[in-house]
Amino acid sequence: MTGTGFEITGAGAADLELMRDWAEEEGWNPGDSDRFAFAAADPEGFLIGRVDAEPVACISAVRYGAGFGFIGFYIARPAFRGQGYGIRLWRAGTERLRGRLVGLDGVVEQQDNYRTSGFRPAWNNIRLEGVPDGLGALDGAPVRGGVELVDAASLPFGQLAAYDRRFFPESRDAFLSAWTSLPGRTALAAVRDGRIEGLGVIRPAAGPSRIGPLYAAHPDVAAALLRALARHAPGGRIAVDVPDANPTATALFAGLGLVPGFETARMYTGPPPALDLAGTYGVTSLELG
Template identity: 55%
Template sequence: MAEYEITTAGIREMARFLEWAAEEQWNPGKMDHLPFHAADPRGFLLGKLDEDPVTSISAVRYGADFGFIGFYIARPPFRGQGYGIQAWRAAMQHLNGRRVGLDGVVDQQDSYRKSGFRTAWTHMRYAGVPAGEVPSGDVTVTDAGSVPFGTLASYDRRFFPARRDAFLSLWVGTPGHTALVALQDGELKGFGVVRPAESGARVGPLYADSDDIALALLNSLAAAQQGVPLAMDVPDVNVPAIRLMERLGLEPTFECARMYTGDAPAIDMAGLFAATTIELG
């Protein structure tokens, strides 16, 4: 009998998670393993069959009462044999007692509902090179390092269910990541990050107090990529965000449902123009 074992993945093994995610067309960032691992070093589980890696899943703990499931993958030859569900149970045990979120692809959403998850909204991935459009307001866009980290972390908390300082500090500082803030009268009004991905570049998060501020940030993030196509996961309940994507000529290419156990968390949906990642929330 083959022996199946679920182990905690180290940072070197995280490269395998990104490789498998790319094969599933999820298009992860090229350097995501560094901040991802910092979010919860014990939150990445690798299933091995006779030492051969066959499943992956992440179960990242944030704060005292929130967690997020991602990277739920069984290698194609090993699907339908019970290995994936064993990894799922181990991940959910790691998050026991917490509200749990995930982004579910269309063909898995019914399975997640049977596990107690409910859809809060749908993320629509928009992709392309944004058309030039000039913001109407007076907005200053500058490097995120120009504001105190505590201020940035508090702003991030408006749009995310828990503090995630360890993750955020690396997300804005990882080589290749461009992190920008928008200021009006010296006050923080927006925040965005763009990073190289397996295909093009990914924007996330994109927070803004108005669609005009989101536009200013997106223009600067696009300029940093010098014509490389961008992709971002936009909540469909933020109608101004969807309209902005359409105005800029970006095309919907992928969708997944943001789902939670229990009620959706109370976050600033009006200012959430694009999620950070579909892997870690």
């Protein structure tokens, strides 16, 4: 039974840092500065459950545009599990997204619970980790057919945002701007004749540096972006969450020497949105989509 001292409030800056720490303890290896971009996405989309003022559980329920939402960070502290706090927070999060198509990335042990709440699997994301083969490629060198890798900040942001919309159900300009430009990150775009044909971002984490998103028009472009980004990781160690709906991506990265870590299921409450999955070689974030 839950105690009378349980309350749910919005998460402040210190709470977001605590949520990052809890995600690290769960083995999810979040990016060190992800919380700053998360706050830009939807400042009111992060909830904390407290028992007598002590934080015991969290969830994110982020709104995008008028019709989409994404749930993440669903964590209850081990000592407080099985007491009803998590489900009360879950209900608060899903209520915030009522009337929208909602997505999440569910860890294996929670997927049956998500199904009972109306979520259905669309694909699995496989985390692939390691030091990719062939890190000797030079940044900015031609990739194929005149494609070059450039600093994403050198391109008009509107062009980057329009490209991202091919891979995400709604515009997310504030989030994308922060995600690609926070200190310590590197964002590279693959460009040919002024058109974007790929985009990748790497960010530091406690474990292997995280790459996401990783979009590409061709496997050669994806491999070049992966290698170029990995040169910014300590020891070249990276992790990327690859949708198995793009079998070309999983085969490509396995061929580059990356090995599976864990997997999640991308699940939705309705028909999956129309996305360029053939061009998705790595999802942006398991917490925010």
